[in-house]
Amino acid sequence: MTDVQDSPKPGVSPTNTSAGGASVRLEGLVRSYGKVRALDGLTLSIEPGEFIAFLGPSGCGKTTALRVLAGFERPDSGRVLVDGKDVSNVNAQKRDMGMVFQSYSLFPNMSVLDNVAFGLRMRRQSGDQRRTKAGELLELVGLGDQAIKYPHQLSGGQQQRVALARALAIEPRVLLLDEPLSALDAKVRAELRDQIRQLQQRLDITTVFVTHDQEEALSMADRVCVMSSGHIEQVASPDTLYARPTTAFVAQFVGISSRVPVQSDGKEVVIFGQRCPVRSGGTVVSGPADALLRPEDVAVEVDPQGDGFITHKSFFGATTRLVVQVGEIPVRVDVRSDAGADMALGLHVRPSIIARDVLVASRTAIDIPSED
């Protein structure tokens, strides 16, 4: 696979490939399908040139939000504003938004070049202009030599890159990506992920990316919008989202968390016999609660008298993840692999908290629907 070109191609520059990022505001969007509320008063502002990812489990409303933004669905109530202008009643055809779909959406009857030039043809550009610009965009995604091929002659990754070039060709005000990587194998997915991010930054185009893969969302987006049951749980930068989740749902859904029952007074909790401050910013919980611990929030020390023992061990290269059974509670702990190598299954250890504070959530069950 060819990397994204670093040097601008003739005629292709951030100024003439993208019309410049537009600001987007989704305001109180409600969309129901029968009794199911896919969007429940969704409100979100997206800055010009920002890359935002909608992340959430199946059925959380992320794709519906994208489709409402694209104009494929009309909201029951609420507005979509692009650069301050209400486009809620504008057809998808006239919204100037490029979209890359989950399934390969190339037109099978057209060559790669014709696919990329399709949007330009709809804009009544001359044949020469179309061919030149489509060729440039194919160069941009590293497929200049595939122009005369047909979609069925390309691999999945190549097809999605053509779809990306086709979406960019119309100089969209907003680029919409609906799980474009989910049908690809892991290696191609990682390559294309980098390529999309580089192109987005280079063209400075406002981009909305829908995914259920947290790794994709965290590695690509400027901000991640975690959704559940049609509403937003938290919108934050990837590091904030991971390190400072404000709701138990986010803590559970983003990254790995172990739930440890504690008694909370709203300020402090005692975990493994150790006093820890409760993280501020979330809902204050008093009484019986659960502490949500990241694997890196916990350390273990080999101790034959320790109240935990290792039940599982997974090697991840630099780190090794241990599952330590403490009473009834399995706790995941990340250790350096050189230290983890000496820790055998069944070994007794003493866990301790190394995070400066911990997130405490009410003990009510938080069920994260599985993507599988």
Add this chain to the structure above:
Amino acid sequence: MVTVAESYFFENEEVGPGETPVKRRRKKYRIWRLVVLVIAGLYFLAPLYAGFRFALQNDSGKFSFWAFSSLPSEQGFSAAFFLSMRLAIFTALVELILMVPTAIFVHLRLPKLRPVMDFVTILPIVVPPIVLIVGVLGSAPLFLKESPYLLSIFYVVLAMPFVYRSLDAGLSAIDLRTLVEASRSLGGSWIRTLWSVIMPNLRAALLSATALTLALVFGEYTMANLDGWTTMPVWIAQFQQSDAHVTLAASMALLVGTWLLLSLIVAADRSQSRRRSRKAGTR
């Protein structure tokens, strides 16, 4: 590889030297397939052979092309042929104009209605043509009664089951929703999307729908006869009393003509695909 079920099934059978049970079973299936093929072939080909043989004989039973060569000059043949041709083309056009948007609409917007459509489009098959034509002839306005194109309206109804099914299969084979949405997001109007994106990807379905419509119109007798128009089947039935050799020659010519037309359509489609692939450098 022999599955557990197969090994169980064959474990008590005698197996010849060098022959595995699976091989033996496959051989048995091959023979049965051949038998079925020969019986089906005879069923279809025997009447055709008899027909051609009769059409290629003169009154004294000797081999002759006379019946075929005299066809164009027979009274009423050309008129009947061109009337059938006009009706076939008109019917196919109306059929496609009506059914293509309907099938697309059902697939895109009302997918839950597909089982209902399946049922509704079967109705023309279960309602006898004579019921349709007699009722309408009694109540149709005069200008329609005087036009042969009244028949086309019936033919559209009669061909609907075949055309709808053909289109339904074609639409099910493509990711219609994504293609339409991709086209719309790129600025394509509905008409442009239909013409440039959907129709080219439905080519095979459109061709088969057209071919089935043409074949149906060229073979329909009851309605045309009751409506008083001499289409090809009506002419064949009428002329049969004058000369059976000529009418059979006409039937055979129609059959071959329809078959040639279908072959040409399929060949044109294949040649276009091949050209496209060659252009793309794969063949």
